[in-house]
Amino acid sequence: MSTERRTKVLEVLKTAEVGASLLVKGWVRTKRQNKNVAFIALNDGSTINNLQLVADxxxxxxxxxxxxxxxxxxAAxxxxxASQGSGQSVEMHVKELEILGEADPEKYPLQPKKHSLEFLREIAYLRPRTNTFxxxxxxxxxxxxxxxxFFNDKEFLNIxxxxITASDAEGAGETFRVTSLDMDNLPKNEEGAxxxxxxxxxxxxxxxxSGQLEGELAAMALGQIYTFGPTFRAENSNTTRHLAEFWMIEPEMAFFDADDNADLAEEMLQYLVQYALDNCQDDLKFLHDREVEENKNKxxxxxPELYLIDRLKFVVDNKFERVTYTDAIDILRNSKPNKKKKFKYLIDAxxxxxxxxxxxxxxxxHFKKPVILSDYPKDIKAFYMRQNDDGKTVAAMDILFPGIGEIIGxxxxEERLDKLEQRMDEMGVPKEELWWYLDTRKFGSAPHSGYGLGFERMILFVTGMTNIRDVIPFPRTPGNAEF
RNA sequence: UCCUCUUUAGCUCAGCUGGUUAGAGCAUCUGACUGUUAAUCAGAGGGUCGUUGGUUCGAGUCCAACAAGAGGAGCCA
Structure with a gap:
């Protein structure tokens, strides 16, 4: 039986005709049994919904x-x-049953009951078998x-x-060293290093x-590119929104100015959310109901003012608020928490x-919607950002999401060689190491823009989960690289 | 890295001001039940109270160190 063609549970529930004789395979969620009948809830991961097997x-x-x-x-x-019960429209009357893999109920850690996300994190190798994960x-x-x-439809190239990189000059945080040297017997040079x-x-x-600097090189030839790859930061960050290993999407576009850049970012975020609403209805409904349930006793x-699906709809239905850093400072300075000294860090200048x-x-x-903050002071931003004419700010843009904070930066x-070199000197970025980056400003330089989207932060928003360790299968955080 | 909190059964937790046999719900097992929906009902088993050290006649309970986890901050995506 186990070699015959199996039908996925998703297909059974969606399209199978009453009367069809099928083979299904999957993992048992629960079994309820008396002398006359046994009900088995079967899940094979193709959908959040279970197929009810009825065995005599x-x-x-x-x-x-x-x-x-x-x-x-x-396998069954x-x-x-047609189901006699009310929880499902169809079910399978089992004629043949095969055990593919036993699970000792005394030892199997996942019980048919609610588990805390913290506990499931400790058994991350089994948590994909839960409804939530x-x-x-x-x-x-x-x-x-x-x-x-999204990017393919817009004729962006994936790069x-x-x-593994040799430049440590990107200024985006602590790095993990890559080496093949024998750590117990490191070779030394004449200086003893x-x-x-x-x-x-x-x-x-x-x-x-970050793949940004290399992405810029590609955009300076191919026009519009994006990267979607793993990123590594050796920061000792212990928060609900940081990982040591995460995935980042970094588009880079020639001839895009800051406004074009913000337009693309907003369009992309709304596209992704709409895609989830259109294609992940069952899963979103489950997570939505889970959130409602969780907040019942609060x-x-x-x-929350809006629950998951309503939050997602709100984001696709409303333009993001665009505000400059300078205006934001004014808003904050005159805000209630600032005047009443409720902020831990008061805004004064x-x-x-x-x-x-x-x-x-x-x-x-204040805005109660996603906010695109732009034109930050140059001294708190990276060397490669384009200097504005005011001499004080750069054409930076951060997109802030409710509950998550910065989702895009x-x-x-800066496409002008002299301005770029001046900032590198001022900020102590070694020009020698980035000679190749500077060369793009010598040979056919062009205005261009780009941004980085933290993929897991996006998944946080779309799923309504609140800890980033619960939206990546095997999270890497300080002191934790199990599985 | 800093601040706060938590650590008692497989899981989620209760255990008041230290006092002798450590509790509940769920899960598991056994039994009952002619179709259940995290089924229901009855019963049973299950714990060196995170680790180490200290205070005390006596520590799950008080103190210290360490460890693990959570939340917040910083760093950022």
Whole structure:
């Protein structure tokens, strides 16, 4: 039986005709049994919905049914019939049953009951078998696909930028070292320092913290490109929105100015959310209902104003608020929490970096919608951002989402060689190491822009999950690289 | 890295000001039940109270260190 063609549960529930004889395979969620009938809820990951198998204990051997326990993998052959029960429209009357993999109910960690997300994190190798994580991973896949579709439809080229890089000058945080040297017996040079000339690449290398600089090179030839790859930051960050290994989408467009850049970013975010609404209805409904349930016992003031699906609809239906850093400072300075000294960091002067409490105020209290903040002071932003004519600000852009904070960071890039070199000197960025980057400003330089979208932060928003470790299958955080 | 909180059964938790046999719900197992929906009902098993050290006649309970986890901050996507 196990070699015959199986029908996926999704297909059975969507299209199977009553009367069809089919083979299904999957994992047992629950079994309810009495003398006359056994009900098995079967899930195979193709959908969040289970197929109900109905087995007659007089027809199926008792020792077989005994092994049908939560977590076991089984194959079942039978007829599709209209269900007598009310929880489902069709079910399968089992004629043949095969146990593919047993699961000792005394030891199997996943029980047919609610588990905390913290506990499931400890058994991340089994959590895809839960409704919540199944839904999250199916949505995650849909978003990966939608990212490629969005850019492909716009004739962007996907570029694979290197994962191992030699430049440490991107200024995007601490890096993980890549080496093939024997760590217990490091070669030394005449000065007594480690001799990287003997390392695999003849120099110090590390895992990429961003594909942007290489992406710019590609955009300076191909026009419109995007990267979608893993990114590594060795920061000791312990928060609900940081990972040491995460995925980032970085489009880079020749001839785009800062406004074009913001337009594209907004269009992309709305496209992705709309794609989820159109294609992940069952999973979103489950996560939506889960959120409603979770908030049932909370005080009204602590409940979200909108639940998941309504939040998603709100984002596609409303233009993002666009505001400059300078205007944002004015809003914050005159805000209630600032006047009443409720902010931990009070806003008094132009030039201060915005803390997350300020970003949250702007997004969640003042505008109550996604906000595109632009034109930050040059001193708090990266060297490659284009200097504005005022001499104080750069054409930077951050997109802030409710509940998440910064989801996108981007800018128009400095395409003028003299201005770029001047900023590198001022900020202590080694020009020698980035000679190739500077060369693009010598040979056919062009105005261009780009941004980076933190993929997992996007998934946080689309799924309504609140901890970034729950939207990537195997999270990498300080002190944690299990599985 | 800093601040706060948490750690008691497989899971989620209760255990008041230290006092002798450590509790509940769910899960598991056994039994009952002619179609269930995280089924229901009855019963049973299950714990060196995170680790180490200290205070005390006596520590799950108080103190210290360490560890793990969570939330917030910083760094950012």
């Amino acid at each position: 204990p007089n027809q199926i051997a008792e020792e077989l049914l005994k092994l049908v326990t939560t977590g076991a993998c089984i 052959k039978g007829d599709i019939v 199944g839904a999250v991973y199916r949505i995650r896949h849909a978003m990966i696909f939608a990212v490629h579709k 694979h930028t290197p994962i 480690i001799d990287y000339k003997q390392d695999f690449f003849d120099k110090e290398t590390n895992l990429t913290v 005080k009204e003031s602590e409940r 132009w030039g201060a970096d915005l803390q997350s409490e300020h970003e949250r105020y702007l997004v969640e209290k 981007g800018s128009q890039r």
